[in-house]
Amino acid sequence: MIRRFGETPEPGQRYIRRPGVYVLLPQGRSLLVTWYDDGQNPELQLPGGGIDPGESPVTALHREVFEETGWLIAAPRRIGAFRRFTYMPEYDLWAEKVCTIYRARPVRRMGPPTEAFHEARWMSAAEAVERLGNSGDRHFAGLHLAGL
Template identity: 65%
Template structure:
């Protein structure tokens, strides 16, 4: 069974499945996270939706680069969780199936290419405090020392 974090699903809403891939990117005791200005300003694990025909790992590489400006290597699946949310940028209610990977940050190519994102190196402890959703905090917390 895949754990759920956040609000329970509403009975008056039809949800659309939205699979996504997200990365815990560690270098020593620091974690690379992304800050997204809109639609809700928050810190997040880098990652996002898997496009039709795209593999989860391909989506992960693309999303990490778009949101952080970094490439990554050696992704290894850690687990998954579900969230039931409204996504204003798509005007839809989504059941987000978030698959989390552990990966190594490889090279910084430049700034994030996705508008409204910025990359931040923080301690694992700070990431657990800053991340905007409980599922992200849970997986970051696996690396507390």
């Protein structure tokens, strides 16, 4: 069973399962994160997102990191997973997000993010643990900070 973070599912609400991949990108004592701000739901996030049909998780991870940060990554390694139940306003969708978390090495910035409303930011791992927008992301950033 995959650990759940966040809100309890609403009774009677139908949720669509959405598998996704997300990554911790450490450099020294900092993490590369993405600031998402569409003017309605600003949030600090681990880079990543949904896996497209027919796409492998690692391919999705590379694509999502590039889209949200403009960075290339290397050596992704799976470190865990969690799920959370949430409403995704950008898709008008109630989702059971199944989030697989990786750790990878940021290799090179190729340019700005190509996905709208995203901005790549470096911040201390300790600050990320406090500011990431969901408790699952904060949990895995905290494990990273603790050296696990």
